Amino acid sequence: MAFQADSLIPARFLILLANLIILILALWTRDGNVVSSLPYEFDEEEYYFKDRELIVGLSLGIAFIGVEFIGFFSGVSMFKPSIGLLCILNYFDILLFAQVLATIKNH
Numbered sequence: 001m002a003f004q005a006d007s008l009i010p011a012r013f014l015i016l017l018a019n020l021i022i023l024i025l026a027l028w029t030r031d032g033n034v035v036s037s038l039p040y041e042f043d044e045e046e047y048y049f050k051d052r053e054l055i056v057g058l059s060l061g062i063a064f065i066g067v068e069f070i071g072f073f074s075g076v077s078m079f080k081p082s083i084g085l086l087c088i089l090n091y092f093d094i095l096l097f098a099q100v101l102a103t104i105k106n107h
Helices: 004-029 031-036 044-074 079-104
Strands: none
Touching: 004 044, 004 079, 031 044
């Protein structure tokens, strides 16, 4: 059975889209994450500092996903199976890691 790049293109698109949605949702609902990353007793300055850190990190993630989408839609990396498979594996690992963190946080 030969390796087909045709099946990698939709999988890569869906994984990129899933990561973009996760980052946007994390940006919209960041208050709980900011509070959980602070000690029990914290002041307003510490809250705003952590909030800015989270905003910058999530915004950079969204920007990098945007760059990835530009490369994907322009065809630079769309039809190279090795790059496509590497991107799928990396983003799938990120999704698994995010799921593990969410599970640990809820228990």
